[in-house]
Amino acid sequence: MRATLTAVIAAIEAGAIALEVFVVIAIPGVLLWWLTFDLSGEPSQVGFGVAGVWMLAHLIPLTFSLTPESALSFGLEPQSLNFVISLAPLTLTFLTATLAFRSGWRFGQRGGVGVAAPLGGAAGYAIAGAAVAWLASPVLAAPMWAAIMVPTLWFGVWSALGFVARSVSSGHEWWRSTVRQVQRAFERVSPLGAASLPSRSWEMARLSAAGFAALMGLGALGLVAAIVVGYVQIVALGQGLQLDLLAIVLVFLFQLAVLPIAWVWSVTWLTGAGFAIGTGTSVTPFDTLLGPLPSLPLLGAIPQGWGSAGALAPTLVVLAGVMVGGLAGGRRNLRSEPILWAILVPVLAAACAGLAVTGLSALASGAAGPGRLAEVGPAPWIAGGLAAAELGVGMLCGVFVRRVDHSRWTEALPVLRRGEGESQAETQNARPVTPLVFARSEESAAAQSPSTDSLTELDTMPIPDFPGPRIDERLRSHAAEAETHVDNVAETLPEGDVAGEGGTSPSEVSAETEVSAETEVSTETEVSTETDEESILRAYSWENGPKNLESSTPSVSASRWRIWMRKG
Template sequence: MRSLVTAVIAAIEAVAVALAGLAVVAVPAVLVWVITFGLAAEPASVAADVAGVWLLAHFVPLQFSVSAEAALSLGLTPEALSFSLSLAPLGITLISVLLALRAGWRFAGRGGVGAMGVLGGIVGFGAVSLGAAVVAAPLLEWTAMQAAFSAAAVYGGASAVAFLVRAGRDGHPWWEAAVRRILRGLEYLGVRSGAALPHRAADMIRLAAAALALVFGIAAVGFAIAVATGYADVTALTQGLQLDPIGSLTLFLAQLALVPLAIVWSLAWMSGTGFEIGAGSSVTPFETLLGPLPALPMLGVLPEGWGERGAFAPGLLVVAALALGILFARRPGMRRASWPAAVAISLLAAALTGLAVAGISALSRGSMGPDRLASNGPDAWLTGGFIALEVGGGLLIGTIAGRFDVAKIRAALPSAVPSAVPGSGVLHRRHETADTASVHEDDVDFDSAVDEALDIAADRDETDAFATDVSEAATLMPNDQETAAYATEELALTDSGFEPSQAATTETAGSADRAAEALTDELTDEATLVEAYAWDAETPAAEESEDHPKPGRRAGWRWPSRGH
C-alpha cells in the first residue's frame, strides 16, 4: 500500500512538472498570438506549436514545410522546402531535468519504496507527453508513442540517477546486498583489495563530477566574456530585425532557452575541437570559417580565430584540472590510497568526464534549417576524447604533485646534501664561511695567525684574572677598623714570642700553587678554543661546547680569612 501511494504521489508531481514546462512555452506564444497577430491564427495551430516546441526540448524532432513564395521571401531559392528541426532548446530541457533530479533524490530518502516513486514519475510525465504529442501531431516526424517515450525517458533518466546516487550514499539494504555480490564475484576471480573498491569508486565519481562542473563552469565564463565583447554586434543584429516589444521579448526568451546550448558549444570551442554552424563551417580557437548564418542575434558573439594563441584555450582546461587534482590528492582518503590506486582514480575520472561531455555534446547537436544548416554543433566523440585527454593529463599531474611529500624525500636524502644547497639557514652560512676560507687560504699564514691568537688570549686572560681578583678583593676587604684590629692582634702575638705555624704556612703555599695551576688550565682551554675556531669553521656550536666545556669560576688569589 505504501509503495502504491508513493507511486501515485510521484505521478502527480511529474504531471505538474510537465505542465510547468508547457506553461513556460505557452505564455510568450499566447502573448504573440493575441497582441501581435490579433488572434488571427487558429487556436489549434498555436497549441500545436507550443506542444511541438516543448517536445523539441525533449529531443523529439519536428518537420516543417515551406512554400515557394515563403522561401523566396526568406532569401532562398523559389521552391518548396521541407526540413527537419532537431536542435533542442536545452534551457527548457533543464526545467524538466532539474525537477526530476529533485524528485528522485527525495524519493530515495524513503528507502526501497522510493523506487516506486521513480516509476510513478515516468508514468505521469509520459502521460502528459503523450497528450502533447497528439496535439502536435502535424509537426512531428515520429509517432505519438515514440515522442511520449522520448520525453518520459528524459524525466525518468534524471530521476533514476538521483535515486541511485542517494541510495549509494545512504547505504540502502538492496544497494549493500548488490555491492556484496559484486565483491564476492571479484574475490572469486582472484581480484585483491576488493573491499576497498566501493570507496575508490565513490572517490572516482566525486572527482569526475567535480571535473565536469569545473569544465562547464569555465565554458560558462568564456561564453559570458564573449557576450560582453560582442554585445555591440548582438545589438546591431537585434535592431536589424525591427521587432515590436512583444517580438523582442519573445526573441529574448528564445535565446535564453538556447544559452545552455551555447555553453556546451563554448566547451567544445575551448577543448580545441570547436563546432560547426552549417556544413563545411568551423569555429575553433585557431580559426573561424563561416558561411551564411541565420538571423539570430546570439550568433554575433562568435569569436574570431586566435591563430597560434588558440592553444591558450585547451591549456586553460589542463591547468584547471591540474589544480583540481592537487586539491583532491590532498584529501585524507586519497593520501591513504596507494600510488596505483590514486593514478587509476584520476584516469578513470577523466574518462568518465569525457564520456559525459560526449553525451551532452551529442544532445546539443542537430538541424535548424534546410541544406547546409542541417548540420550544427560539435563532434560528440571528438570533443569528449579531447576533454578526456586534457582533463586526464591535468588530473594525473595534479595527483602526483599533491601526493609528493617533500618532508619524506628530504629525510631520505643524505645529511650532507642540505648543507650544499644554498639558502638553508645556518648550514648555508657555514657553507659560505668554508668557501671564503678556501678562497683566501693561499693569502693567510695560519701558523703565525694561531701563535698570535694564543698570545692575545693569554694576555687577555691575565688581564681578566687580575681584574677579577681586584674586584673580589675589594668585595671581601674588611673595613678599616677590622684591618687595624687584625694588625694589632698580629703585633701582639709577635711581641709575645709566637710565630705563625708551619701548617698554616704550608696551606697558604698550597693554595697559591693550586691557583696557579687553575690559571694555567684556563689559559690552555682558551687557547684550544681559539685554535679550534681558527682551524675548523664548520664545527657546530653544540660540538664545541661538548668538547671544550666552559670553565667555572676562576680560582685566583683570595683575601685570607681570620682562620689563616
C-alpha cells in the same frame, strides 16, 4: 499497499511536471497569438505549435514546410521548402531533467518502498507525453511510439538518478546490500581490492564531478568573455532586425532557451574540438570558417581564431585538471593509494567527465533550419575524447605532485638543507662506530682501558660475526693468536724486567695468559649455549663492561696491554 500508493503519487506529480513545462511554453505562444495576430486563425494551430516545442524540448525532431512567400521573408530562395529541426531548446530540456531529479530525490527518503516512485512517475509522464504527441502530430518528424517513449525515458532516467542519489546519501539498506553483492563478485578477481572498492569508487566519482564542474565553469567564463568582446556585433545584429517590443521579448526568450547550447559550444571550443554552424563551417581556437548566418544577435559572440596561439585554450583545460587533481591529491585516501590505483582513479574520472561532455555535445548538435543549417553543433565523440584526454593529463599531474613527500626528499638529500661544504666536513669528521659482539669475563672487563693512540692495531683486526654455531672455534683461534703474541713479546724483554724485583717471569705471564684465555673460552662456551637473541643482548649489555665505546676492546687482548704497561 504503500508501494502502490507511492507509485500513484509519483504518477500524479509527473503529470504536473509535464503540464508545468507545457504552460511555460504556452504563455509566450498565446501572447504572440494575441498581440501579433489578434487572436485570428484556428486555436488548434497555436495548440500544435506549443505541443511541437514541448516535443522538441524532449528531443523529438519536428518537420516544417515553407511556402515560397514565407521562404522569401526569411531571406531564402522563393521556393517551397521542407526541412527538419532537431536542435532542442536545452533550457526547457534541463528544466524537465531538474524537476524529475527533484521528484526522485524526494521519494528516495522513503527507502525501499520509494523504488516504485520512478516507475510510477515514468508511467504518468508517458500518459502526458501521449496527449502532447497527439496535439503535435502534424509537425512530428518521428513515429508516434518514439514521441511517447523518448520523453518517458528522459523523465524516468533523471527521476531514477535522483532516487539513487538520495539512497546513497542516506545509506539505505538496499544500497548497502547491493554494494556488498558487488564486493563479493569482485572478490574472485582481487580479494584485497574488494574491501577498498567503495572508497575508491567514491573517490573517482568525486574527482569526476569536480573535473566536469571545473570544465563547465571554464566554459561559462569563456561564454561571458565572448559576449563581452562581441557586444558591439551583438547590438548591431539586434538593431538590424528592426523589431518591435513584443518581437524583442520573444527573441530574448528564444535566446534564453538556446543559451545552454552556446555554453556547451564554449566548452567544446576550449577543448579544441570546436563546433560548426552549417555545412562546411568550423569554429575552433585555431581558425574560424563561417558562411551566411541567421541574424540572431547571440551569434555575434562567435570568437575569431587565435592562430598559433589557439593552443592556449586546451592548455586552460589541462590547468583546470591540474587544479582539480592537486586538490583531490591532498586527500589522505588518494595519497595512500598504491601507484596503480593512483593512476586508475584520475584516468577513470577523466573518462566519466569526457562521457558527460559527449552527451552534452550530442544534445547541443542537430539541424537548425533548411539548407546548410542542417548540420549545427560539435562532433560529440571528438569533443568528449579531447576533454577526457586533457582533463586526464591535468589530473594525473596534480595527483602525483601532491603525492611527492618533500620531507623525505629533504632528508634524502642533505645538501638541500645545508651547504655542501658543511656536509663534507660532517662526513669526514664522523667516525663509524661498529659494535663489537664479544662476551667479556669479569677479569677482562675490569682491565685498564688503553689510550686512543694505542688502538691502531686493534682497529685493523677483523670483527667477528654474531655468535653462532662456530663461536668455540673462533674463540680458540683468537686465544692461540694471543698466546703466541705474548711469547714473542716476552722474548724481547730485558732479563731484569722479566725476573727481578717487581717483575714477572715469562712462565708466569704465559700461565696468566692461559688462565685468561681459558676463562674467556669457558665463558664464551657458556654463552654459546644460549639462544642467538640472548647472546646478542648479553654482548650489547652495559652492565658487564665499561661504558666508553673506545674502551670496549676484545677481552682476548687484555694480557698484551699488561705487558705493554710493565714494559713502559
